[in-house]
Amino acid sequence: xxxxxxxxxxxxxxxxxxxxxxxxxxxxxxxxxxxxxxxxxxxxxxxxxxxxxxxxxxxxxxxxxxxxxxxxxxxxxxxxxxxxxxxxxxxxxxxxxxxxxxxxxxxxxxxxx
Amino acid sequence: xxxxxxxxxxxxxxxxxxxxxxxxxxxxxxxxxxxxxxxxxxxxxxxxxxxxxxxxxxxxxxxxxxxxxxxxxxxxxxxxxxxxxxxxxxxxxxxxxxxxxxxxxxxxxxxxxxxx
Numbered sequence: 001x002x003x004x005x006x007x008x009x010x011x012x013x014x015x016x017x018x019x020x021x022x023x024x025x026x027x028x029x030x031x032x033x034x035x036x037x038x039x040x041x042x043x044x045x046x047x048x049x050x051x052x053x054x055x056x057x058x059x060x061x062x063x064x065x066x067x068x069x070x071x072x073x074x075x076x077x078x079x080x081x082x083x084x085x086x087x088x089x090x091x092x093x094x095x096x097x098x099x100x101x102x103x104x105x106x107x108x109x110x111x112x113x
Numbered sequence: 114x115x116x117x118x119x120x121x122x123x124x125x126x127x128x129x130x131x132x133x134x135x136x137x138x139x140x141x142x143x144x145x146x147x148x149x150x151x152x153x154x155x156x157x158x159x160x161x162x163x164x165x166x167x168x169x170x171x172x173x174x175x176x177x178x179x180x181x182x183x184x185x186x187x188x189x190x191x192x193x194x195x196x197x198x199x200x201x202x203x204x205x206x207x208x209x210x211x212x213x214x215x216x217x218x219x220x221x222x223x224x225x226x227x228x229x
Contacts, residue, residue, distance in 0.1 A: 032215055043115065043203055043220030044156070051215075089156070091218070098144050098163050099207055099216035105155035 002027045004092050004104035012110045017080055021107045023073040023090030031093040035064055035075045038087045038106070047075070047088075080111045116140065119204050119221035127229055131192040134224045138185055138206030144168070145187040146218065147179055148203040156203065162187055194228045201225050 004025045013019050025033070032051045036044035048057050050066040050073060057064050061084075063076045077084055090104040116139035126132055138145050147159040149172075158171030162181035173179075176194075181187040191198060201223040207216050 034217070036218075041201070041223070041225070043117075043205075043222050044218075045115070045220070046217050049215055049217065093216050095216065098161070098168055099218075100169065101146070101158070101218060103156050103158070 002092075002094075002102045004090055004102050006088075006090050006104035006107050008107060009105070010108040010110070012112060013080055015080060015082055015111050015113050018076065018078050019080060019109065021075045021077075021088050021090075021109070023075070023104055025071050025073070025090070025092045025102070025104075027071075027092040027094060027102050029094055030068070030071075031095045031099070033066060033073050034091045034093070035062070035073075036089040036091060038089060040086070044089055077109075080109075082111050082113060085109060085111045115219040115221065117204060117206050117219050117221035119202075119224050121224055122222065123225045123227075125227045125229065126194060128194055128196060130194050130228075131190065132194065132226065134189040134191070134202050134204075134226075136187045136189070136204030136206075136221060138187070138204070139219050142206035142208055142219070143185065144207045145181055145185070146205045146207075147173075147187070147189050148205065149200050150203060150223075151197075151200040159189070191226070194226075196228050199226055199228045 035047045038044040048064040087106040089106045094100045118137040148156040159173040161169040205218040
C-alpha cells in the first residue's frame with residue numbers, strides 16, 4: 001500500500017534553533033518528493049522538490065535530503081524564525097498520464113520566541 | 114499568489130443545505146484536485162479532474178459531487194450537509210504529466226465551510 005509517514009507529529013522549538021523533520025514512504029513507482037509548508041488556514045506552498053537522483057537540495061534556510069534506497073527524506077530548518085511556525089507536509093508523486101499524489105499527515109512546528 | 118482562485122473564501126450554512134465551491138485553476142493547468150482538511154487534520158484527497166473528465170476518486174462521500182467545465186474551472190457540490198462537513202476545502206491544479214514537468218501542485222487559499 002502506498003503510504004507516507006511523517007515524524008514527529010508536532011514539534012516545539014525556540015527561535016534560532018535548528019530542527020529536522022522526517023518522512024518515510026512506501027510509494028512505488030516513485031516520481032518525486034516534495035515538501036510543502038502550510039501556514040494555518042492557508043493553502044500549502046511548495047518548498048523543495050527531490051527527484052530520484054537527488055540527495056540534497058536547499059532553499060534558503062530549508063535543506064531537504066532524500067535517500068531513495070531507504071525511502072526516507074528529511075527537511076532540516078536552520079536558525080528557525082517565528083514565521084517558520086506552520087505544518088510541513090511531505091508529498092510523494094507518482095506519474096501515470098497525470099500525477100497522483102500521496103500526502104503525509106504533516107508535522108506541526110511551533111517556534112517560540 | 115499561486116494563481117489558483119477559490120470562491121467563496123468563507124461560507125456558513127445550516128445542516129441539510131447544499132453549497133457549491135468554485136475553483137479556477139492556474140492558466141494552462143489541465144488537472145484539478147479537491148481536498149478536504151478538517152480541523153487539525155491532514156489533507157484528504159476527494160477527487161481529481163483532468164481536462165473535463167474525472168480521473169481519480171478518493172474519500173469522497175456520495176453526498177458530494179464535482180465537475181470540471183470546458184473552460185477548466187471546477188465546482189465541488191456538497192449536499193445534505195452535516196456538522197462533520199465543516200472543514201477547509203482546497204483546490205489544487207497542475208499540468209499534465211509531460212516530460213520535464215515535475216507536477217507541482219499549486220493550491221488555492223481554500224474555502225472555509227462552517228455547518229451549523
